[in-house]
Every structure is written in C-alpha cells, then in structure tokens.
Amino acid sequence: MSMIQPRIAAAGYISLLLIMLVVLLSSSWWAGHNASQMQFDARLMPPSTSHWLGTDALGRELWSRTLAGLRLSFWVGLSAALLGTLIALTLATLATLSTTLDALVSLLIDTLLSVPHLILLLLLAFALGGGTQAVIIAVALTHWPSLARILRAELFSLRHAPYVAISQALGKSRRFILVHHLLPHLIPQCIVGALLLFPHAILHEAALTFLGVGLDPTQPAIGVLLADAMRYLTGGFWWLGVFPGLGLLLMVLSIDRLAVQLRRAL
C-alpha cells in the first residue's frame, strides 16, 4: 500500500503535467491572438468574454501573452535544469577521482552556496551580458551545487559497495566501474534532481527578468509581464499583475509536486 500509493500519485501528476504541456505548447496555434499583436481600440480592458484575461496598455491580449510567457519559462527552466544537472554530475564524478579534486570541488560548492543565489545571478548576468542564453547558463551555474553534493555523497558510498569491490577484484578498470556500475545507479537521482531544480530555475529566471537583467524586455516573458504590471499597479489594473503570476505559480507548483512524488516513488 505505502509503496504503491506514491506511484499512483506520481502517475497522476505526470499525466496532469503532460496535459498542461500539450495545452501550453500547442497554444500558439489555437490561442487566437498573437502575443505581440496590438489593438489600439482595446487598451487596458478588464477581463471579459471577448478578452479572457483582459488586455495590457498596448491592447495586447494578456491571455496569449501569459501562455507565451509560460512557454518561454518552461523551455528556459528546462534547459537550465538539464545543464545544471550535467554540471553537477560531471563535478561529482571528478570529485571521486582524487582527493585534491575532491577538495577543490567541495570548496567550489561551499563558495557558491555562501553567496545568495540572486546576487550570484546578478553578477553572472552582468558577466555574460544578458539574453536568453546568458540566463540559461547563469541559472545552471548557480543551481548545481546542492545536487552535486548529493551525487558526490552517493558516489562515495557506492565506492565501497560489495559489487564494486568484486568488480575491482576481477581486474576491471576504474572507467569500466564508473560507466557500468556507478553512473547507472545515479540516473534516477539525476532525473529527480533535475526535476527538483526545474521549478527553482523557472522562479529564478522570472526574478532575474523582473529585475531587468534577464530575458530581453521585448519578449513576452512572465518577468517582463510582471515588471510591466508594476507600473500600472497603483492604477488598479489588477489583472495585469494577477494572471501571469498565477500561471507561473501553477506551473511551478505542479512540477514541484511531481518531483517530490517521484522522489518518494523511486
């Protein structure tokens, strides 16, 4: 019972996420309006049957802009999470090779964890000059340390497992043991790790973009939409601020729940 329940829940979350994904990724065909199409006779319209989530100051449909923003968040977040996982796996493997490398990797992890993420992100965005690619790299570079720590611990405990010792006694090379015994064991850890990084990556991308150092302000990213909404907040144009954030929250929440359920099921 207790073993099966999390798996059913995980399957539920996966199907929910898949449905969301299909809706999100296909929305550019059926959402009707283009995310950057302006209608000057319909500026700052509140939500109604003809404008589902209302329109912004240039008469652009908030509904199609929010969907476009979520699509962007999804791809940027996914790329950053995958890149971050790759960095974590590489450095964790490097750490097992020698004690010097291990000390260096640990020092790098401690260093990166001691600076608040957002400050490091600001510095990285400054160093890389902004833009989509820079954001993906910056988010990946700030998010690998916690996963690397877990993978490193896992690799170190596996090194003393009986089957590794037998393989060693049979004269297999270190590379063979790494590729055939150690890395396959880490695959589930990596999948869950990437999934756990994913929502963080999305939130940090949105935060960077909101502050004005992330994605390009001409793109309909959620951070751009919310930064725009800030300017109209005191005028009472609530829909500009509420809906894009709510969309982001729902996406992040469902990915996060899926990751947690998956970790429990594995």
Place this chain on the structure above:
Amino acid sequence: MALDVRLINRLASRLIRLALVLLCVAIVTFGLVMLSPIDPVDAYLGPQMAQVSPEQRALIAERWGFDASPAVQFGHWLNQLLSGELGWSHIYNQPVSEVISQRFQRSFILLSSAWLMSLLVGFALGVIAGAKEGSLLDRLISGYAYVTASTPAFWLGMLAVLLFSVYLGWAPTCCAGPVGILNQDVSMLTRLHHLVLPMMTLALLGIATITLHTRARMIALMNSDIALHAFAQGASRSDIAWRHGLRHASLPALTLAFASLGELFGGSILIEQVFAYPGLGQATVEAGLRSDVPLLLGIALFTALFVSVGNLIADSLYPLIDPRMAQEQP
C-alpha cells in the same frame, strides 16, 4: 579540558575554512566581472561617453588601473580589501563601505523582523500541523507551505501592494518613509507603518521552510518511543506536542533559520524592489543594472560573509541538538 581543546580546534578550522571560502568568493566574483563585455570606462562615464576623446579615455583607464592585466588588478583590489578599502561607488558617489553600511542599517530592520517572524510563526504552524498528521488543520497548513514555497517572492509583494495599499488603503505603496520628508524627520510610527507590508511578505515566504521541517520532526516524534511512553502515562497529543515537541524541534528550527539567511537575503532583494524600499537589496539591483563594479563586488563579499556566519552558527548548533555529531568530527 580535552573538550576545550577540541572545541578550540573545531572553531579554528571553521574560521580558516571561512577565510578560504571568502577568498574564493573574491576570486570568483572578480573573475566574473573581468569576463563582462561591458567596458569599465564606458560604465564609469555613462551618458558622457560620446564627449570623451580616446586620449582622455586612456588617461581614465590609467587613473583607475583598467589598463593593467587582470591578475595585477586583482592583486591591487585584494590588497585594498585587506586594508579595509572597498573602493568607490560611482552611482552613489560615496565609498562602497559607506553605501553598504547605510543601506544595510535599513535592510537590517526588515531582515531581522522578517526572520524572527518566520521563525516563530513557522515553528508554531509546524508543531500544530505535525501534532495531528493528516487532520484538516495539517492539510491546510502543509498546503499553504507547499504553495508559498512555489510562489515568486516579487509576485506575492505585488499582490500585497494591490490588496492592502491600492484597494484597502491600509499601508503605503512604497519606500521607507513618506516622499519628500528627510530621513531623520520621519517618526518611528511612520517608519513601522512603511515596514509592515514588506516585512510580512518576506516573512510569509520564509515560514514555509521552517513549517515543513518542524512538521516532519513532529511526525517523527509522535511515532517515537518517547511519545509511546508519554501516551501510556495518559498524556494527550497536544501535551506531547508542546512539552516534548518544543524541546525536540525548536533547536533544529533555529538552526535551519540560520542556515537559510541566503534565501532570506535573496528574497529581500526582490521585495525591496517591489516596495521601493531603499535598502541593500535595492542597491544591489542598481549596481547590477548600472555596472557599478566596486559596489557589486563589495555587496557580494558582504553577503557572503553574512551567509557564512549564519552557516557557522548553524553548524555549531548541530552538536547541541545531537551530541553524536560533536564526537564524530574531531
């Protein structure tokens, strides 16, 4: 006596580690700044860039040392750093150390009040939720914690402005005091009035972590032999929760609160931006947007120190929670 020596050794090795990490932070941040495609002379000149001749640019570069190799520049900067000089912030036209200390004083009120509130409220909610696992109250509290853990901090701030400032008119929309009044003329009450909303928003985000952690501890306690023994003596669940749980889970919660100072500070950058609160977080964003390199480096080092000291406190609290940890690590 032997214990004292061990304690001193531990403390010394921690401090050496702290110094090493700070040196690495300095190297990494300086290296990042050197990577930047933004020309430091352009950043310094700003809009007057076009009025300056190449000869003058070379003079400026020489005056500020931009023409030297990165290694020489780093050595120079580190040398200054060790003598307590952080450099000059060109956007505030003040020494970096002064900008940081002035701004941090304002942020400190915000950070410390939010920290204290998230610790106390988070702990209380965690104990209540964990005492009766699966109850309606537990589901409500954990649901709330899951949702806030996935909420973008700045969006929560925007919702707070919208609801409490724009529609209800209970709190001001921005800043640390009324616009147009000198800082020293603002009364304590007005200051608090401006602080409440950013503080609550920042605390709301920190509560989730503490709550979930405390809840897990309480559930473990309720399934332990301690609880079984207490039940046998006729204690109720809430008796156990408040009598044993308080001691069992309070120190871990405090430790976690110290260990998550980095997240708190990251949150404050966004919250200060939304509420236009003139603290260190806002200065960080300004420094990043307007390429004030010395200020950005100074803030990175300062926050690294701040977070590391928090981690150091958290690390030294662990052996108090679990004496086995003190014996394991010599």
